[in-house]
Amino acid sequence: MGQSAQVQKQTSAGRRPLEGRVAVVTGAARGVGAALAADLAGRGAVVALLGHGQARLEEVAARLPTRALPVAVDVTDDDAMARAARTVRDTLGPPSVVVANAGIAEGGPFVDSDPALWRRVIDVNLTGSAITARVFLPDLLRTHGYFLQVASLASFGSAPMMSAYCASKAGVEAFAHSLRAELAHRKVGVGIGYLNWTDTDMIRDGDKYPVLRELRGHMPPPARRIYPVTTVARRLGDAVEKRRVSTYIPVWLRAVQAIRAAMPAVVTVVSRHELPRLEAEGPLEATGPLGAGGAADRAARPAAPRTT
Numbered sequence: 001m002g003q004s005a006q007v008q009k010q011t012s013a014g015r016r017p018l019e020g021r022v023a024v025v026t027g028a029a030r031g032v033g034a035a036l037a038a039d040l041a042g043r044g045a046v047v048a049l050l051g052h053g054q055a056r057l058e059e060v061a062a063r064l065p066t067r068a069l070p071v072a073v074d075v076t077d078d079d080a081m082a083r084a085a086r087t088v089r090d091t092l093g094p095p096s097v098v099v100a101n102a103g104i105a106e107g108g109p110f111v112d113s114d115p116a117l118w119r120r121v122i123d124v125n126l127t128g129s130a131i132t133a134r135v136f137l138p139d140l141l142r143t144h145g146y147f148l149q150v151a152s153l154a155s156f157g158s159a160p161m162m163s164a165y166c167a168s169k170a171g172v173e174a175f176a177h178s179l180r181a182e183l184a185h186r187k188v189g190v191g192i193g194y195l196n197w198t199d200t201d202m203i204r205d206g207d208k209y210p211v212l213r214e215l216r217g218h219m220p221p222p223a224r225r226i227y228p229v230t231t232v233a234r235r236l237g238d239a240v241e242k243r244r245v246s247t248y249i250p251v252w253l254r255a256v257q258a259i260r261a262a263m264p265a266v267v268t269v270v271s272r273h274e275l276p277r278l279e280a281e282g283p284l285e286a287t288g289p290l291g292a293g294g295a296a297d298r299a300a301r302p303a304a305p306r307t308t
Helices: 003-014 031-042 054-062 078-091 115-143 163-186 201-206 210-217 229-242 253-281 291-300
Strands: 022-026 046-051 068-072 097-100 146-152 189-195 246-249
Touching: 022 031, 022 115, 031 046, 031 054, 031 097, 031 229, 046 054, 054 068, 068 078, 078 115, 097 115, 097 229, 115 146, 115 163, 146 163, 146 229, 163 189, 189 229, 201 210, 201 291, 210 253, 229 246, 246 253
Parallel strands: 022 046, 022 097, 046 068, 097 146, 146 189, 189 246
Antiparallel strands: none
């Protein structure tokens, strides 16, 4: 073997799987998205950061060790997302990895919920993921890439007072399963990341509300533990690198899949006991959008016209 061929072989053998690859992360301005962008960049990927707030995205991009492209966009806007995909393609090249991470949450009794906010949670979490897949699929088909859908324990463990969030996360799970089956023969991988409680501003804000804090507190000790965002991002980065069909953070969440059919009954029993006690202490009220991500989403949208 010639010297140049030997060097080429050694370089190829030492190359990291994501080295020089283009990765897209939605909801990248903060929380899991920002941490995952940093993790992927640390693995050598060139990252496109999609989300609300150009200045915030630029701050995240400035901290990355590789080239990054911040693009402020609303994941529920079909036309804006199509433009964002073209910008990524023209600037960085076709993505090999796309992570649908953008998400918001709100809590409170469904009967008193704001219809527009309830619908917005579904739009961002579920429709936004579908739009993300739609605009970047031509690239993933070209690169035989990988699409990672960020889901949640809420995908199969629905909780009271979080109906929109739980419905949206159950929806993204079903969407990802369907997409995987549809694309398997075209060599595009589709994975799901199931997350438990993660130390983000969304969770910290939720804990300010007694009903959400108490309901989490009545979960078994392992299930109510909050995990560092860097730990979660590292596990998601591993899933991307290995093109995993599913990843569970923490790993014991995989065991919950075996008993998920029993979970609604268990949650109902706990809620039947705890909600009357909480209602006796004071009215259960809507939280509004949770965390800085929820606030950024609200600020980025035009105010709804008032009815008279």
